[in-house]
């Protein structure tokens with residue numbers, strides 16, 4: 486379908502993007518890789534009055550290692566995360582997740598900032614950001630991941646706020662993210678990630694609720710000596726996923742347990 | 756309000772006035788008259804609309820024409836040299852990599868990108884490289900075979916593009 490009409494401007498800098506958003510008012514939206522926004526516009530599920538295109542904002546496209554932190558510009562594309570040595574060495578799970586977001590064409594356009602700002606419950610990076618306690622930096626403030634995601638498609642950002650950077654502490658120990666899906670390029674029906682960090686485990690779940698989930702009950706069970714099988718039984722504690730075309734709530738809870746167990750075992754190299 | 760966009764399509768410079776909401780695929784088909792690029796879905800899933808922007812494969816239904824300002828776009832029409840088909844086109848023909856042919860332009864463009872990244876892919880790498888393209892007819896076996904055959908005929912000719920930034924979308 487053809488999207489509804491909108492005004493369009495390219496921004497050359499974050500400052501310009503913010504002032505364009507303010508000029509166009511609250512129905513305006515940032516256009517990053519377009520791979521969530523444009524499909525929604527084609528279905529007319531989104532009808533922004535204006536788009537502020539930040540594809541030309543060079544200052545938002547970088548990967549740097551500074552003071553033991555990996556800093557990633559919001560406009561860094563999936564394909565760049567996949568292939569970046571700093572990412573592979575310092576937060577390898579991020580590179581591996583990027584390699585499985587959509588397909589080549591999606592990865593050539595879609596951005597890390599776009600996934601985080603869009604806050605789709607099936608998005609993969611929000612889970613990683615939550616479990617690794619990443620920091621999300623905008624033109625106005627800095628958020629801990631746990632305070633950034635508010636609901637499905639909803640973040641703590643205001644209409645004239647631009648996500649600029651994601652900051653990860655180095656996490657290069659044993660890890661595994663498993664995405665259960667029917668076709669290679671599909672979104673996760675359920676996803677589970679396990680990362681060994683500072684002697685403990687971080688466990689995160691994708692698409693088992695409106696927002697990403699940190700499975701603290703599993704983390705605690707592992708810390709008190711449970712086996713992966715025993716600990717993973719807690720992966721569905723407190724979950725109340727909604728069913729969709731591909732999975733019922735019970736099936737999603739089942740997947741959360743099974744995938745968590747496999748993620749921990751595979752991270753351990755078992 | 757219409758805006759001016761200037762870009763290169765298959766080596767030819769063009770300048771047109773377009774509405775911002777015009778998708779690149781509609782621009783290519785309806786404004787530039789290049790109907791080889793197909794539209795198979797509304798959800799950015801099928802890949803029938805795949806074109807190259809610079810050296811990157813993108814879905815031209817998931818980008819606005821105004822975003823292609825200054826871009827170098829290549830479509831299926833740009834592959835053959837006169838009567839001489841591109842090795843991938845020839846291989847799809849020889850290996851029966853198509854039935855109805857609706858998905859074929861997208862597969863071939865995705866294949867061109869795949870072989871530019873990885874001139875000698877394994878069958879698994881071919882399947883992963885084409886994951887963004889759907890075919891309702893062939894069952895994919897002959898498509899994979901066609902890409903394998905093309906990789907052989909192109910042997911040594913493919914250059915490894917730099918693994919850096921996607922500039923698709925341009926500035």
Ligand SMILES: Cc1cc2nc3c(=O)[nH]c(=O)nc-3n(C[C@H](O)[C@H](O)[C@H](O)COP(=O)(O)OP(=O)(O)OC[C@H]3O[C@@H](n4cnc5c(N)ncnc54)[C@H](O)[C@@H]3O)c2cc1C
Pocket residue numbers: 514515516517518519520521522523524559560585586587588591594595596597598599600602603605607608609610646647648649670671672673798799800
């Ligand atoms: C076939 C297909 C399969 C996919 N599979 C997956 C998958 O498995 N996992 C996954 O995580 N994603 C998947 N995606 C989504 C893809 O990763 C998108 O690229 C991503 O969700 C959105 O990023 P974008 O850069 O394209 O953002 P856009 O679509 O441009 O923007 C999305 C939203 O975020 C806002 N926004 C973007 N950037 C900023 C910013 N810097 N500051 C403030 N607001 C901003 C926009 O205004 C818009 O509301 C898939 C997409 C397709 C088409």
Ligand code: FES
Pocket residue numbers: 793794795796797798799800801802803804805814815816817
């Ligand atoms: S038309 Fe289906 S992905 Fe573009």
Ligand code: FES
Pocket residue numbers: 852853854855856857858859889890891892893
């Ligand atoms: S040949 Fe018919 S869709 Fe692929």
